[in-house]
Amino acid sequence: MPNASDILSAIQSAFPGAVTESRVESDRRLWLTVDAKKLVDITKFLRDKHGFDHYSGAAGVDRINDNLFEVTEILTSHGAHQVVVLMKVKTPRDNPSVPSLNGLYWNANWYEREAWEMFGINFEGHPGLYSLLLPDELVGAWPWRKDWKGYPDTTTGKRAVEKLATSGHTEYRFEPTIEELKAGTVHQRQKFPTFREREEMELGSDAEMIMHMGPQHAVVPGPFLLDLLLDGERVKKAFLDVGYIHKGIEKIMENRTYPQGLVYTDRMCYMASISNNEAYCGAVEKLLGVTPPERAQYIRVILAELSRIQSHLLGTGEFLTLLGSATYSPFMYMIIDREDVVSLMEAVTGARITHSFVRFGGVRNDLPDGFADQTRKVLKMVREKTTEYIDLLASDPIYQQRMEGVGVLTPGDARRLGVSGPPLRESDTPYDMRREDPILVYPDLDFNVITRTKGDSLARVEARMEEILESCHIVEQCLDQIPEGPIQEKLPKKVKPEPGEAYYRVEDPRGEMGFFVVSDGSDKPYRVKVRGPVYAYFQALPPLLEGVYVADVVAIAGSMDSCTSEVDR
Amino acid sequence: MDLSAIIEPVSSWIDQEPLIFALIIGLIGAAIISGVINVGAMAVVWMDRKVMGDVQRRFGPARVGSRWGLLQLGADAIKLFTKEDSIPIGADKQVYVWAPIVASITTMLVAAALPFGALNIGGKEYPLVVANMDISAFYVEAALSVMTVAIFMAGFSSNNKYSLLGAFRGMARMIAYEVPMGVCVIAVAVMAHSLNLVEIVNSQSLWYAFAQPLGFLIFTVALMTDLGRVPFDQSEAEEEIIAGYTTEYGGIRWGLLYFQEYINMLLGSILLVLLFLGGWNGPNIPLLPPISPMIWFALKLIIVLEFLIWTRASLVRFRIDQVTDLGWKWMLPLSIVNLAWAAAVGLYFA
Incomplete structure (x- = not known):
C-alpha cells in the first residue's frame, strides 16, 4: 500500500x-x-x-x-x-x-x-x-472574501438597500458611491438564469409538470427544494436547490476564537453534534500539536458511538414514517429507545443534542459514577430491540416490495457520485473513516464495517440497523478497556495555533465528515471548511431519482437519512 | 286510554295519503340514520385515536371530556367550524364547494339501504333498515364507489398538483378494486339466492367468511382499498403528495371530507359484517333477548373496525402501481375463481 x-x-x-x-x-x-x-x-x-x-x-x-x-x-x-x-x-x-x-x-x-x-x-x-x-441576487457579492463588507457594512455601519425587484423578490445591494460613479467603476453583476428558469427549460410538453417537494414538505429533513419533473407518476428529472437555511457557519467561525467556534459545529447537524465537535477539535489539535490523554480518547469514542446509535434510531424511525404514514408505529418505539441513549449522553455532557462536549486536547467532563453499568443495561435493551426491528422489517412483505431494488446505487455509481457512509458501504465499498483514517483509539477496537452488495434502499436501512449493533459492541469494548487518568491535556488559556493547515476527518453517522482549518497564528481560525456527508448525498440525489415513481422518491430520499442543516451550514 | 281512538283516524289517513305518509316516514328515517351514522362515526374516530395511541405506546386524546378524551372530536369540530373559510384563487369554485357535499350525500345514500342491526321481539327479528330494497347489496356497493367521484371533484377542482395526483391515484385504485369487490358481492348473492342484505344475513347459517374464504379475503382487501385505509391510502399519502385531494381544503370543508372517510369506514365495516360475518346472527343471550342481535352485531363490527385501525398502525403503504397490479392481476382473477366456487357450492347450499 x-x-x-x-x-x-x-x-x-x-x-x-x-x-x-x-x-x-x-x-x-x-x-x-x-x-x-x-x-x-x-x-x-x-x-x-x-x-x-x-x-x-x-x-x-x-x-x-x-x-x-x-x-x-x-x-x-x-x-x-x-x-x-x-x-x-x-x-x-x-x-x-x-x-x-x-x-x-x-x-x-x-x-x-x-x-x-x-x-x-x-x-x-x-x-x-x-x-x-446563495440566493440569486447575492451572486457577485462574493461574501466569503476577506474584504467583503457584509450586510450591514461592518466597516462603515452603512446598511444595504432593500429593493423590490420586478420579479417580486427583495434585492439587497449597496448603492454605488459618487466616487465610483464618477470613476465609472460601478460593479455590474452578471445575470444568470435562476433555478426556476433552468428547470422550466427542461419542460417538454403540456403533459409534464413540475411538482415541488419542499422547501416545506413531509419528505424533506429540513428546508430544501426538490423539484420533480413529472410525466404522470414518473419522475423524468429531478432538480435540487439548497441554501434555504444557509447560516454561513464557516464564515462566522472566522470571526470567533477557536473555543467559541466549537458551539457552531454542534448546530451544523444536531443529530451528529459529537462527531462534528470531534472533527473540529481534531483539526485544531493537529494545528496545536497536542494529543488528548487516553481516557479522554475513550470517552470521545463512547460518545461518538452513542451518538451514532441515537442518530440511526431516529433516522430509521423517521424514514419509516415516510414509507408508511405518520401513524406507522415502529417510529414511536424507536423514539422511545433513543430516549434512553440520549439520556446516557445527557448524563455525561449535560445536554441532549447540542453537546459542545469535546475540548482541544480532551473532553469537558469525566464519566459520571455508575455510567458503565447503566450504559451496559441500555445497550442490552437497544440490542434486543434493534434485532427485533430488523426481524420486523425483514418479515414485512409490503416493506420489502417497496424497498427492494429501489434506488440502486451500483458500486461504480456510488463511487462516482461521491457519497460516503452507509449509502456507499451498502454498494459494496467498505469505506469507513474509522478504518481508512483511524483516529483516537479506534485502531485498538474490534469492529466490523457493515457492507452490503445490493446498494438499494432496503440494504441501506437494514445495514444502518446493523451498525447500531456494531456501535453497541464498540461502546462495550470501550467500557471494558477505558483506563483511569486525566481527561484534559494542559493547554494555554488562549488557543493560538501556529500558522498552518490541517485536515481531519471522522466517520459521522452519515459518512465522511472532514474539517479543513487554516490558521494564521491569531486566536481565530483564518478559514474553516466543512466537508459534510449529506452535501454529497444531496448532490447524488437527482441522478438517483430519474425514472422512478413519485412514491419511490420518498423511499430513496428517506433511505439516505439526510440532514439539511449540515448542507446549509 | 283507548289507543284505537288515535290509531284509527291515523290509519285511515294513511290509506288516503300513502305518498305523504311515505315522505314522513322517509324523513324520520333520514333523521335517524344521519344521527346514528354520525354518532357512530364519531365513536369510530375516537376509537381510531385511542387504539392508535395504545399501539404506539402513547395516550391518545386525554384532555377534553374526561381522561378518556371523549369530547375531543367535539372540540375539533368547533375549531374547524370557526376557522377561516378560504377557497384558492385558481380553484373551480362550484366543484370545489360541492365536493364535500357530494361526499356527504354518498354516505347517506349508502346508509339508507344498510341494515344497522335487528331487534328480536317476541322471537321474531325486525331488521333496522330504512329502505329494504331487493338489490340492496349491489346498491350499497355501487353507492360506496360514488365517493370516488367526490374525491375526484375535490382533487380536480383544487387546482393543485398534489390534489390532482391524489385524485388520479384515487380513481385508478377505485377502478382496479370495484370490479373484484362487485364480483365478490355477486358470489355472496349466488349463495344466498338474494341481493337483499337482510335475506343475505338470514341465509347465513354458516358464515360466508367460512363458506367462501377466498371471497372474504378479497372483499376485505378491496374494502380497505375502497376506504383508502393504509396500506391503500395512496390518494392522500402525506409524505408524497401532502394530503392528496384534501390539500387545498381547510376548515369545516376539510372536516367534512375527513369525517366522510370515517363514516365510510363505519359503513364499509357494516357491509363486511353483513355479507360475510353473519350480520346480527348469534345465539340468544339470556336476559337480553330483544337486543341480543344488536350485541352480536356490535361485537363483530368492533372487531372489524379494530382490525382496520390496527393495520393502519402496523403496515407501510403500497406504491400506486403495486396496488393496481394487485387489483388487476390477482384480485380480479381470484374473485372470479371465488365466483365459480360459490356457484358450485351454492347449488348444494340452499
Missing part, C-alpha cells in the same frame, strides 16, 4: 517542476502546491494511475495579504490506499481562475459552484456555474 511519500515521488517524477511546495505530514496526509496549468493533468494521473477515485471536496481560501486565492482540492481513494492528497492551487486575486475538475470527478460540481459563489473564483470548463447556496 503506497504511503504519502511514495505518491509524492511518483508525482514529482511524472511532472517535474509542477509541484512547487510539498509537505508530507504523515503516512496518510500529503500537502502539495501545484501549478494551476498542470492541475488537471496531475489529478488525472493520480486518478488513473494511483487509485485516487474519490474527490472529497474543494476549499477556497482568500489570502488577501498575498493577493492570492488558494483552492485546495481534497483527493483520496476508496480503499486502494489511505493517502489523502490536499492539492493547493494558487490564483491571482484580481482575476481568479483555476481549471475545473468536473470533467474528472462528477461530484466536483457542487464544491466548485460553492467556491465560485462565495469567493468568485472562476472554474474554467465548469458546465454550469450557478449559485448553489
Whole structure:
C-alpha cells in the first residue's frame, strides 16, 4: 500500500517542476502546491494511475495579504490506499481562475459552484456555474472574501438597500458611491438564469409538470427544494436547490476564537453534534500539536458511538414514517429507545443534542459514577430491540416490495457520485473513516464495517440497523478497556495555533465528515471548511431519482437519512 | 286510554295519503340514520385515536371530556367550524364547494339501504333498515364507489398538483378494486339466492367468511382499498403528495371530507359484517333477548373496525402501481375463481 511519500515521488517524477511546495505530514496526509496549468493533468494521473477515485471536496481560501486565492482540492481513494492528497492551487486575486475538475470527478460540481459563489473564483470548463447556496441576487457579492463588507457594512455601519425587484423578490445591494460613479467603476453583476428558469427549460410538453417537494414538505429533513419533473407518476428529472437555511457557519467561525467556534459545529447537524465537535477539535489539535490523554480518547469514542446509535434510531424511525404514514408505529418505539441513549449522553455532557462536549486536547467532563453499568443495561435493551426491528422489517412483505431494488446505487455509481457512509458501504465499498483514517483509539477496537452488495434502499436501512449493533459492541469494548487518568491535556488559556493547515476527518453517522482549518497564528481560525456527508448525498440525489415513481422518491430520499442543516451550514 | 281512538283516524289517513305518509316516514328515517351514522362515526374516530395511541405506546386524546378524551372530536369540530373559510384563487369554485357535499350525500345514500342491526321481539327479528330494497347489496356497493367521484371533484377542482395526483391515484385504485369487490358481492348473492342484505344475513347459517374464504379475503382487501385505509391510502399519502385531494381544503370543508372517510369506514365495516360475518346472527343471550342481535352485531363490527385501525398502525403503504397490479392481476382473477366456487357450492347450499 503506497504511503504519502511514495505518491509524492511518483508525482514529482511524472511532472517535474509542477509541484512547487510539498509537505508530507504523515503516512496518510500529503500537502502539495501545484501549478494551476498542470492541475488537471496531475489529478488525472493520480486518478488513473494511483487509485485516487474519490474527490472529497474543494476549499477556497482568500489570502488577501498575498493577493492570492488558494483552492485546495481534497483527493483520496476508496480503499486502494489511505493517502489523502490536499492539492493547493494558487490564483491571482484580481482575476481568479483555476481549471475545473468536473470533467474528472462528477461530484466536483457542487464544491466548485460553492467556491465560485462565495469567493468568485472562476472554474474554467465548469458546465454550469450557478449559485448553489446563495440566493440569486447575492451572486457577485462574493461574501466569503476577506474584504467583503457584509450586510450591514461592518466597516462603515452603512446598511444595504432593500429593493423590490420586478420579479417580486427583495434585492439587497449597496448603492454605488459618487466616487465610483464618477470613476465609472460601478460593479455590474452578471445575470444568470435562476433555478426556476433552468428547470422550466427542461419542460417538454403540456403533459409534464413540475411538482415541488419542499422547501416545506413531509419528505424533506429540513428546508430544501426538490423539484420533480413529472410525466404522470414518473419522475423524468429531478432538480435540487439548497441554501434555504444557509447560516454561513464557516464564515462566522472566522470571526470567533477557536473555543467559541466549537458551539457552531454542534448546530451544523444536531443529530451528529459529537462527531462534528470531534472533527473540529481534531483539526485544531493537529494545528496545536497536542494529543488528548487516553481516557479522554475513550470517552470521545463512547460518545461518538452513542451518538451514532441515537442518530440511526431516529433516522430509521423517521424514514419509516415516510414509507408508511405518520401513524406507522415502529417510529414511536424507536423514539422511545433513543430516549434512553440520549439520556446516557445527557448524563455525561449535560445536554441532549447540542453537546459542545469535546475540548482541544480532551473532553469537558469525566464519566459520571455508575455510567458503565447503566450504559451496559441500555445497550442490552437497544440490542434486543434493534434485532427485533430488523426481524420486523425483514418479515414485512409490503416493506420489502417497496424497498427492494429501489434506488440502486451500483458500486461504480456510488463511487462516482461521491457519497460516503452507509449509502456507499451498502454498494459494496467498505469505506469507513474509522478504518481508512483511524483516529483516537479506534485502531485498538474490534469492529466490523457493515457492507452490503445490493446498494438499494432496503440494504441501506437494514445495514444502518446493523451498525447500531456494531456501535453497541464498540461502546462495550470501550467500557471494558477505558483506563483511569486525566481527561484534559494542559493547554494555554488562549488557543493560538501556529500558522498552518490541517485536515481531519471522522466517520459521522452519515459518512465522511472532514474539517479543513487554516490558521494564521491569531486566536481565530483564518478559514474553516466543512466537508459534510449529506452535501454529497444531496448532490447524488437527482441522478438517483430519474425514472422512478413519485412514491419511490420518498423511499430513496428517506433511505439516505439526510440532514439539511449540515448542507446549509 | 283507548289507543284505537288515535290509531284509527291515523290509519285511515294513511290509506288516503300513502305518498305523504311515505315522505314522513322517509324523513324520520333520514333523521335517524344521519344521527346514528354520525354518532357512530364519531365513536369510530375516537376509537381510531385511542387504539392508535395504545399501539404506539402513547395516550391518545386525554384532555377534553374526561381522561378518556371523549369530547375531543367535539372540540375539533368547533375549531374547524370557526376557522377561516378560504377557497384558492385558481380553484373551480362550484366543484370545489360541492365536493364535500357530494361526499356527504354518498354516505347517506349508502346508509339508507344498510341494515344497522335487528331487534328480536317476541322471537321474531325486525331488521333496522330504512329502505329494504331487493338489490340492496349491489346498491350499497355501487353507492360506496360514488365517493370516488367526490374525491375526484375535490382533487380536480383544487387546482393543485398534489390534489390532482391524489385524485388520479384515487380513481385508478377505485377502478382496479370495484370490479373484484362487485364480483365478490355477486358470489355472496349466488349463495344466498338474494341481493337483499337482510335475506343475505338470514341465509347465513354458516358464515360466508367460512363458506367462501377466498371471497372474504378479497372483499376485505378491496374494502380497505375502497376506504383508502393504509396500506391503500395512496390518494392522500402525506409524505408524497401532502394530503392528496384534501390539500387545498381547510376548515369545516376539510372536516367534512375527513369525517366522510370515517363514516365510510363505519359503513364499509357494516357491509363486511353483513355479507360475510353473519350480520346480527348469534345465539340468544339470556336476559337480553330483544337486543341480543344488536350485541352480536356490535361485537363483530368492533372487531372489524379494530382490525382496520390496527393495520393502519402496523403496515407501510403500497406504491400506486403495486396496488393496481394487485387489483388487476390477482384480485380480479381470484374473485372470479371465488365466483365459480360459490356457484358450485351454492347449488348444494340452499
